[in-house]
Amino acid sequence: MANYQDELAFAKALATEAGKIMRRYFRAEDIGTEWKQDNTPLTVADTNINNLVIKRVKEKFPNHGVLGEEESFEPTRDLIWVVDPIDGTAPFSIGVPISTFSIALVDRKDGQPVLAVVYDPFLNHSYEATIGGGAYLNDTKLQASVTSDLAQNFVFSASIRSGKDKIYEADKLLNSIRSQKGKIVSIASFIYFGCKITTGELVGVIVDFPSTWDLVTVKLLVEEAGGIATDYNGQPQRYDDITRGLVAAPNKELHGKLLQMVQDAKP
Numbered sequence: 001m002a003n004y005q006d007e008l009a010f011a012k013a014l015a016t017e018a019g020k021i022m023r024r025y026f027r028a029e030d031i032g033t034e035w036k037q038d039n040t041p042l043t044v045a046d047t048n049i050n051n052l053v054i055k056r057v058k059e060k061f062p063n064h065g066v067l068g069e070e071e072s073f074e075p076t077r078d079l080i081w082v083v084d085p086i087d088g089t090a091p092f093s094i095g096v097p098i099s100t101f102s103i104a105l106v107d108r109k110d111g112q113p114v115l116a117v118v119y120d121p122f123l124n125h126s127y128e129a130t131i132g133g134g135a136y137l138n139d140t141k142l143q144a145s146v147t148s149d150l151a152q153n154f155v156f157s158a159s160i161r162s163g164k165d166k167i168y169e170a171d172k173l174l175n176s177i178r179s180q181k182g183k184i185v186s187i188a189s190f191i192y193f194g195c196k197i198t199t200g201e202l203v204g205v206i207v208d209f210p211s212t213w214d215l216v217t218v219k220l221l222v223e224e225a226g227g228i229a230t231d232y233n234g235q236p237q238r239y240d241d242i243t244r245g246l247v248a249a250p251n252k253e254l255h256g257k258l259l260q261m262v263q264d265a266k267p
Contacts, residue, residue, distance in 0.1 A: 004105065004115045004130045007061075011081075011103050011117040012126065014056050018049045018101040019121030022086060026122075027095045043093055046070055049085035049101065057081055067106075067240065069213045080106050080240060082113075084213040088189030097122040098189045104216040104239070111238025116217035118195055127195050127221055135198050135224035144227040144250030145200040150182035150257065155204040156193040158186050167208040167232055167245060172265035180257075194218035197250055198225040204258045208232065208245040215239065215246045222248045228255040232262050 025045040050070040057066050057073070065077035069084050081103055086092055088099035099122075105115040118127040127142075129135040135142040147153065155177050159170040174184055185193055185202070191214065196202040198221050209215060216239040219229040228251070231237045231244035247262060249255035 002114070003133065007105055007115055008117070008128060008130055010056070010060055011105070011115060012119075012128065014053060014103065015101050015117050015119035015126065017052060017056075018085065019119050021045050021049050021052070022092070022099065022101065022121045026092065026097065042070065043086070043089060045092070046085045046089055050083065053081065053083045053085070053103065064105075067213065069211065075240075076108070078108050080108060082106050082213050082216050082239065084191065084217075087118075087191035087214070088187075090188040098187065098192050100189070100192050100195075102191045102213065102217045104220060106212075106216065106240050108240050111240045113216050113220040113239055116220040118191055118217050118221065120192065127198065127217075129221045129224035131220070131224070133224065135221045137199060142198040142221075142225040144198060144222065144225040145203060146251055147203060148251065148253040148257075150177065150180040150203065150254070152181060152183065153203040154183045154185050154196075154201065155206065155258070156185045156190065156196075156202055157206045158188070158190060159208050161208045161210075166267055168262050168265040169267055170265075173206065173261055176261040176264060190214055191218055194246075194248065195221060197222050197227055197248055200250070203254055204247075204249045206232075206245075206247050206258055206262060210242045210245075212239045212241065212243050215243055218248060219246065222250075226250070228252060230255070230259075232259075234259045 065074035067075040092099040229248035
């Protein structure tokens, strides 16, 4: 099995560059916020970082592609870098420091991530994982929690689908979590909170996002820390195309509880 150490070093160096751009624009007088067609914000920092990733990939791995939230380059190649230049653009744009840079290397033979790096430039937290190599936070190996209880524990949940595309009724799902005394976090910075499953600060995430750049790094980090991450039906899925959301938990028992809640909350 490949260990992807060259690719990991590349991703970590790129994350450091991206972090500098994020800090440069954070709380700047004019960060050039625009609004995209899906009613989400876009800043100059998002665009600059996405462009930087494409430039660096072309230089270092000319046979690879990039699938980015803001721009892509040859995304049908065998190996692609899936990037969210700023996860949490909404809080970033209003000066709240809970955003990350996220990048994963995906093998399109099976659509699975083989490497993931998430960088929080405000706390200097670097999460990393390689397939079969474990998950780490600033070089400290991570191990997901063994708790099976939702009570007094935090779950992240967010829903963006509506109408005929709706996967579950958000109110029903949240009420199910509350009924077991779980605490809910729902802030527009999914990867930031998804990583907290690997540290034991959260015990689950449930999202219906179709965009792989919002999910792919969390999937690999959680699983390499010993947890479970699947689609909303509990099935594996590809991460080089549209996804079926994500349900992730630190262990099989909690994952099963969350999946059942999603099924019970279906329209």
